[in-house]
Amino acid sequence: xxxxTPTVPTRPRSLVVASAFGTGAxxxxxxxxxxxxxxxxxxxxxxxxxWFPEGAIELAPGGMNMATMAVSAITMGWAVHSVMNDDRVHxxxxxxxxxxxxIAMVNQTAFYIADIGLPIDTSQATTLMFxxxxxxxxxxxxxxxxxxxxxxxxxxxxxxxxHRDLVSAAALYWYAVTAIYAVIWIGIYIAK
Amino acid sequence: MTTTYSDASSxxxxxxxxxxxxxxxSKVWGMGGMTAVLVGLVAGLLVSLERLDLESxxxxxxxxxxxxxxxxxxxxxxxxxxxxxLVALGTTIVPKQCGANTLLFPRAAAxxxxxxxxxxxxxxxxxxxxGGLGTPDGGGQRQATALTLMGILLVIGGLMxxxxxxxxxxxxxxxxxxxxxxxxxxxxxxxxxxTIWLGMLPVLAANxxxxxxxxxxxxxxxxxxxxxxxxxxxxxxxxxxxxxxALPVLGIALDVISSATGSEPANRGVLLVATAAFGFxxxxxxxxxxxxxxxxxxxxxxxxVLAAFAIVPVALVVLxxxxxxxxxxxxxxxxxxxxxxxxxxxxxxxxxxxxVLGALRVVAPWxxxxxxxxxxxFTLVVGAAVIGAVAGLSHWGEDLLGSPGFPGLMLLxxxxxxxxxxxxxxxxxxxxxxxxxxxxxxxxxxxxYPDSGTGALNAVSTLGAAAFLIAGLIWMVAGxxxxxxxxxxxx
Numbered sequence: 001x002x003x004x005t006p007t008v009p010t011r012p013r014s015l016v017v018a019s020a021f022g023t024g025a026x027x028x029x030x031x032x033x034x035x036x037x038x039x040x041x042x043x044x045x046x047x048x049x050x051w052f053p054e055g056a057i058e059l060a061p062g063g064m065n066m067a068t069m070a071v072s073a074i075t076m077g078w079a080v081h082s083v084m085n086d087d088r089v090h091x092x093x094x095x096x097x098x099x100x101x102x103i104a105m106v107n108q109t110a111f112y113i114a115d116i117g118l119p120i121d122t123s124q125a126t127t128l129m130f131x132x133x134x135x136x137x138x139x140x141x142x143x144x145x146x147x148x149x150x151x152x153x154x155x156x157x158x159x160x161x162x163h164r165d166l167v168s169a170a171a172l173y174w175y176a177v178t179a180i181y182a183v184i185w186i187g188i189y190i191a192k
Numbered sequence: 193m194t195t196t197y198s199d200a201s202s203x204x205x206x207x208x209x210x211x212x213x214x215x216x217x218s219k220v221w222g223m224g225g226m227t228a229v230l231v232g233l234v235a236g237l238l239v240s241l242e243r244l245d246l247e248s249x250x251x252x253x254x255x256x257x258x259x260x261x262x263x264x265x266x267x268x269x270x271x272x273x274x275x276x277x278l279v280a281l282g283t284t285i286v287p288k289q290c291g292a293n294t295l296l297f298p299r300a301a302a303x304x305x306x307x308x309x310x311x312x313x314x315x316x317x318x319x320x321x322x323g324g325l326g327t328p329d330g331g332g333q334r335q336a337t338a339l340t341l342m343g344i345l346l347v348i349g350g351l352m353x354x355x356x357x358x359x360x361x362x363x364x365x366x367x368x369x370x371x372x373x374x375x376x377x378x379x380x381x382x383x384x385x386x387t388i389w390l391g392m393l394p395v396l397a398a399n400x401x402x403x404x405x406x407x408x409x410x411x412x413x414x415x416x417x418x419x420x421x422x423x424x425x426x427x428x429x430x431x432x433x434x435x436x437x438a439l440p441v442l443g444i445a446l447d448v449i450s451s452a453t454g455s456e457p458a459n460r461g462v463l464l465v466a467t468a469a470f471g472f473x474x475x476x477x478x479x480x481x482x483x484x485x486x487x488x489x490x491x492x493x494x495x496x497v498l499a500a501f502a503i504v505p506v507a508l509v510v511l512x513x514x515x516x517x518x519x520x521x522x523x524x525x526x527x528x529x530x531x532x533x534x535x536x537x538x539x540x541x542x543x544x545x546x547x548v549l550g551a552l553r554v555v556a557p558w559x560x561x562x563x564x565x566x567x568x569x570f571t572l573v574v575g576a577a578v579i580g581a582v583a584g585l586s587h588w589g590e591d592l593l594g595s596p597g598f599p600g601l602m603l604l605x606x607x608x609x610x611x612x613x614x615x616x617x618x619x620x621x622x623x624x625x626x627x628x629x630x631x632x633x634x635x636x637x638x639x640x641y642p643d644s645g646t647g648a649l650n651a652v653s654t655l656g657a658a659a660f661l662i663a664g665l666i667w668m669v670a671g672x673x674x675x676x677x678x679x680x681x682x683x
Binding site for chain 1: 296297300323324352355356357359360363364365390391392393394395396397398399401405406410411413414415478480483485486523
């Protein structure tokens with residue numbers, strides 16, 4: 001058995017490791033939902049059943065959201081780069097822009113869902129769509145709150161190149177948010 | 193990482209609720225888990241008693257009520273029982289094995305512990321107020337079913353956050369110079385199992401969220417239908433996902449026997465690879481029969497069958513490692529080997545038996561998937577996990593509570609549990625081959641062949657359930673007495 005004498009932990013970046021596990025768990029959650037969605041959709045298509053009602057899902061709102069998320073991933077990278085270089089002004093700007101884009105994405109999705117007026121219990125397709133899109137909105141909201149916290153820390157001078165783990169962890173999470181939306185965009189908005 | 197412990201002047205209740213001390217959290221996880229095991233065993237005995245007389249339905253008024261207890265038995269043992277006990281060991285013992293100062297993210301660990309406990313309470317209440325995870329005839333209360341699902345989600349959340357803290361400690365908190373290949377077997381198997389848990393539990397959460405959303409407020413489309421909820425979640429209580437409970441127990445057995453015999457396995461690298469393979473073969477989130485494409489049931493697909501057979505030689509490799517340790521250092525154990533050694537050896541043997549039965553279960557011509565062979569398989573693997581986890585609690589009792597506890601009582605309980613698990617496993621396996629259904633319902637038609645002659649076997653299985661329950665009670669007495677004798681106070 002291994003030596004059980006406690007010593008001082010010397011390995012850094014525990015926040016990033018924990019965040020990677022958390023982000024992995026979130027990806028597994030969406031993996032489960034996507035697996036169910038595409039499995040049932042494939043069966044419906046094989047039987048010649050219409051998946052969503054005609055004209056219910058439009059490409060433009062999903063495309064706009066995808067563009068917003070893609071740009072936000074770039075601004076998130078900008079934030080990490082700025083913190084690593086101790087460039088506080090750019091860090092403030094990048095985090096704020098990323099958070100605003102997240103809020104814009106939530107707003108756009110909420111408006112679109114209200115606009116199409118598709119009841120959640122119309123079919124299995126709509127139930128799944130609402131659960132997937134709703135779960136993603138929750139994920140984006142958590143990311144925005146996290147960015148708000150980071151912004152406050154930055155204003156207090158706590159996010160520096162020596163203490164950048166929380167920013168790196170948030171960036172990892174945000175990239176996962178963007179990647180998941182890419183699957184939603186292709187699987188729901190484009191493939192319908 | 194900041195470690196926050198509670199004020200020494202606080203009351204016992206304040207200490208219990210606010211503490212971030214891993215030992216205190218381990219006590220909550222451990223006692224909560226053992227209580228849930230006891231609840232699960234009571235439910236199992238009641239279901240077993242009902243099965244003795246399927247003509248009169250003497251205990252439960254309907255098949256739906258029986259189903260609620262039948263499913264509660266499995267939920268209580270897996271999500272509320274064994275997993276939390278393993279988390280208890282992971283919270284305290286794993287950091288020590290890794291040479292870490294303490295568990296990383298202690299506040300998150302405390303949050304996870306209390307989230308799990310509240311979720312476990314909601315789950316149990318949900319089952320007791322006519323909810324549970326759906327019923328075959330839709331006779332349950334929808335609000336109570338929703339409560340159960342919400343409880344399950346909290347339980348999953350708590351287990352996941354706790355697992356993240358443990359895994360982060362292994363990866364980031366271990367001592368400088370200590371490679372992953374150098375950590376204890378419990379830590380290694382917890383690392384593998386925890387990683388897979390973090391891949392499977394979120395999928396279970398996705399199933400539960402889908403069922404919950406569809407259940408609330410209006411007639412369910414499909415996922416929240418009363419007769420569909422259990423089938424969506426049941427994959428976590430059967431092959432291959434169920435093996436993941438057994439993986440840390442293999443690590444416990446290797447650590448316990450290695451420590452007791454004072455010898456190291458000659459083939460450590462092989463054992464590390466074998467236990468990792470055991471973990472990856474246990475990934476079961478794909479095996480969701482509810483979403484089968486017509487004509488291609490997942491339980492008859494090659495990956496499912498292959499995993500069931502491939503895990504047998506892997507388990508035998510670990511058994512070989514255990515036997516090698518005993519061969520080389522067994523003489524040091526004397527005529528009365530320590531309780532943890534006996535219990536962990538029993539656990540490994542039961543795991544191997546479980547994997548063999550799991551392989552037989554998927555042989556298509558025998559058509560055993562829906563029979564009580566599935567229940568026997570569950571009992572063997574989960575029973576082994578319970579016995580192995582208790583072996584771990586007994587072995588590391590001094591690290592957890594400052595005193596060695598009551599190994600005699602632990603051994604007595606372990607022997608009763610082993611007898612109970614063996615009786616249930618053997619009787620239900622034979623009944624399954626005779627055609628008895630996994631969930632028998634309350635009438636002979638639902639149970640399988642009316643004249644299959646399983647009455648005597650069901651009586652044997654009931655005796656096994658009683659022995660397992662007695663074991664749980666003995667362990668509970670030992671645990672409470674150990675806590676009461678805790679020389680380091682509340683931790």
